[in-house]
Amino acid sequence: MIRFEDIYETVKRHHAGADLELLRKAYIFSAVEHKGQTRASGEPYLVHPLEVAAILAELRMDPACVAVGLLHDVLEDTLTDETKIKEHFGPDVLHIVEGVTKISKIPFSSSEERQAENFRKLLLAMVDDVRVIIVKLADRLHNMRTLQYLPEERRQRIARETMDIYAPLAGRLGMSRIKNELEDLSFQYLEPEAYQELMQRVEERRTSAIEFIEKIKGTVQEKLKGAGLEASLEGRIKRVYSIHQKLRRQRIELDQVYDFVALRIVVPTIPDCYAALGVLHNLWRPVPGRIKDFIAMPRPNGYRSLHTSVISDEGHPFEVQIRTREMHRIAEEGIAAHWKYKEGRSGPDKDTRRRSTASRRGAR
Template sequence: MLQFEEIVRKVQVSRPGDDLSLLRKAYEFSASEHKAQTRISGEPFVSHPLAVANVLADMKLDVVCLVAGMLHDVVEDTPTTVDRISQEFGPDVARIVEGVTKISRIEFVSPEAQQAENLRKMVLAMVDDIRVVLVKLADRLHNMRTLEHLAPDKRERIARETIEIYAPIAHRLGMGKIRGELEDLAFRHLEPQAFEDVKKAVESRRKVSEEFLEEVRALVDSKLKEHSIPARIDGRIKRLFSIWQKLKKQHINIDQVYDLLAIRILTDSVKNCYAALGVIHNTWRPVPGRIKDFIAIPRPNLYQSLHTSVIGPHGQPFEVQIRTEEMHRVAEEGIAAHWKY
């Protein structure tokens, strides 16, 4: 089980000025209130609020948000009231906990696209502090990571709710990292055979894919250095749910997915983003119609990046994403990247 001190260490690094005494008090309070309860997995119940606070610590959120994460189930699952939370931990924490409790009580009854969109809007409209949604996403992420302990019908309901409601909310808030994990976890439970098929196809190509990405990464690094463009370069294989969506929508096989493999170039300025794009296009032939400029025209969730697909070494297509370090932080963390409390 995750230890409280691990969370403390993360906060000390990411937010060195924050007062940790309230977080320690919240942990002790949560452990005490939930002491008679266990998770379906058999673990002590407090393992869940600890895991939620840990996800929030990874997002580098403020201590008030982590305290609310530690306490998010006490009103719903114990006799503790919102007033008691307010007295012990202050009105901000109480408001967040109350907001998370209200969201948890929303009934998800229909997979209809319009109803899902209405529910997404309702979740976002009913909160006056976006930290309520961030705590709820962290709560859902940990529940999805431990979903295998539930009965099949409950697993399917929660996974469907995740893919219809919570992953799109994470996307709307620009939280690419959390959205991707929620989608893959839901995919695994909703379409187990398709999940295994895509996973097997990716795994069978993993060694060759990783060698190819390393070859490309070294080539790009060398070319950018020739042009004095500072950059951090990494490679990635597309997420399983995203691959499956593309296979289904375009009726293609995995070898026809142009962005199955991608490299990401992180540089220091917008000017160097465009300069790097020029270097890439001078090195490899671009795939027509695959160049997208989300720097000049950001997505509604504030995502910014240049995207292009090129035909690389050995005739293998791959995607290139180019952005600044700050744009990357926003792409991964979304609204949490801007949270300054």
Template structure:
């Protein structure tokens, strides 16, 4: 009987592994897989870095075995996908561990291999990277929003431990988008929308612009297919003409740079389709009206050369005011550095110029991936940790946000908006989200500054707390030791999650009892509204089941969350109600559902949509109704309907001259009434007479404007007797508002008559 030592056993395992892979490579798909692997190796060699080639080859064989027999939607071997992901990571010049994790990122999710297999074969660092990228298993969340929110929570948590996790995730998403054409149309739209909402902005936040632009253009292609191909076709038609234009500019700049002794690499960069599309939408313009479709990029050796080239460009071409940005002296939070200027070129056509060094260019392409360096033991260096401060803020905010809808909405608004650079009085730069207020600025400095804030000076002037900060503003926060703390209204004014989180923390700590009382009151109102009693649903087992995914340990925790607006009372009651229903016998569950359906139907019937004219014809639904122009009735007027021939019901004021002449025709008169719902707007005509003088018309229009009433039309003339006659058309909601306007105009000096027109 032959016995094997552990050493021999390992050799046998390796031999079996080798034979398995060799047999696979002999199949038809083997050539394609090997070709893709060799392409990856060539790319890694071109990087000129040291790699663990043995570990990379081992990962390739491991992935081949794990995905043996698996196919993608395109029909190609599944292992082509992880190889392509590894290739994208190689383009970013990532290290061995990241490239290997890219090849293995689907092995735990889509094969029989486990985390322990990866740990045993490739070590803790790579196993943790693979685990960080692996998607969540199927968790029984109540809706799709919760699934997406939990996926993102896990992703951000993994990012905080090792930023390479998200770099692999972005490479994975990029290759999936490149092969999205093989998915069903419904799936294409879903994946493209998520990419545009989450992954492209995340690539922007990390400064990986090369990935960001491609993700945006691919998402645009699937979400707005017609607009994408129309735009691509229009741009292609004029490409040659534009290329000749930009070539001449590049030649001129290159020659002048050479004369100055500056070594410069210059290329033309067409703007990406999605950015052109968004510009057309924002500015409501056609493609022919968008001139800066191209930018030129100048790459030089030193920072000194960057500013020298900027001076040269401004000598050659006239700069457009307000379009110069210096991201070298003030880098973006994602480490992006460059000089941007827009100038007027030949023929009066504007174009953008970007100027940067080679190192800045590398960072602009791969962003955070250029700074992934780790100390021994896998810990991030201090410089990288500082640049990821926004991620720590996000994680702190997550702990306070239990509602998935709020999480997703704020994530899109708060994390992925543009930045604004503002200064402290000492000259320190603070980067905030665009639209931030002095309150956001105060909390960005320190919690105590925000909590003791009573006002703010912007550029030396006192400004309101909802003032929108602009680039270059110098902000001074005014504090007081006797301040009572933040106001609840501040939560509506702040734009950053950091400020919102700190304000909520203050209320949670300082006004716990008050917020619990507020939450209890809102909860009980909602219970009553939904026809429930606390005895029915406030049972320990129901509470535990409803909120097992949240940090609510008892009812006080829930009341506090409602009081702080962390969860709405409606959602809290609905969750409890759902769990309560599960405890009922099947017959009672069915009965409860039927009752709810009846209530919902009754509610819909009561909430009849407001008619466009704001008038209801008694006894008739979906009837064509129009307001008569002869008397312009508005809510508050007594009205009557007149059945016209072929034009539905015409609504008149009861004192209208035209309706008075038809009072005998009772068969065509019909009862109508004003809709008692949300106020609509109506036009009313006023005739004003006054002794003419200077500024009379201005004073009357100012009175109307100050009342917040739109002035839709005006017609004025002066008679031989020096009497000003004005016909005004104003937009009001009812006769009460109209009467107020009439009284205000009547008080204007020299006005002696004002009447409502009745033609």
């Protein structure tokens, strides 16, 4: 079970100088209110708000938002009322808790694509603080991680709702790390046979893929260093649901997936991104039509990066993503990466306000 002190230390590390007494108060309040309650797994209910708060802390959300992670179910699942929350934690925390509670009570029953899109638009339109959505996504992520303890009918309903509503919503807000995990977890329950079959095929290739990644990482690191470029490199195997989508959409076999293996290069500056791209294209032959400049032309959710695919000396194609450290954080965390906490007040920076407004406009 995750410890409150671990959450406290994470928030303290990301928000030095902030008053964190709010967090301790929220933890004690949640523990008292949820006392005696258990989850379907048999664990104390308090495990859930702690896990949600931990996800928010890792996203570097402000102390008020992490406190809401600890409190997000007290209005719905305990005898606590709004007056008590406002009295103990103030109007800001109450406002977010009420928003999360309101979202949880909206019924969603249709998997029809247009209805799902309308529902996502409704969620974006009804909140005036994006932290409400971020807390709800963290809540849904932990629920999906523990979905195996629920009856089959509920597993199917929650997984479908997650795939249709919450994963795309995370994508719209640029929160790819949460979106990706929600998709993979949903796929596991919605199409268990397809999931198991594909996982087996991926596992059969995993060892050779990891060996290949390590080899190209060493080669690229050496060439970048020779060019005077400071860089950190990370390899990955494509996510199982993303592979599933590509196989189905393009009607291809697994060995035809260009980005089954990918390399990520993180450098200090934008000029370094383009310099690294030049090093790669001098090293290996690029695949025609696979170069994408999302730095010059960012995606609507704020994602920026250079993408290319190259052919290795052995004839294996693989994808490379090149970005700065700031771009990488935005790619992983999306709108949460822009949330600032300064001078005792939390709030979005200008980019966050612009992106949040754009999301709502896109939802109309």
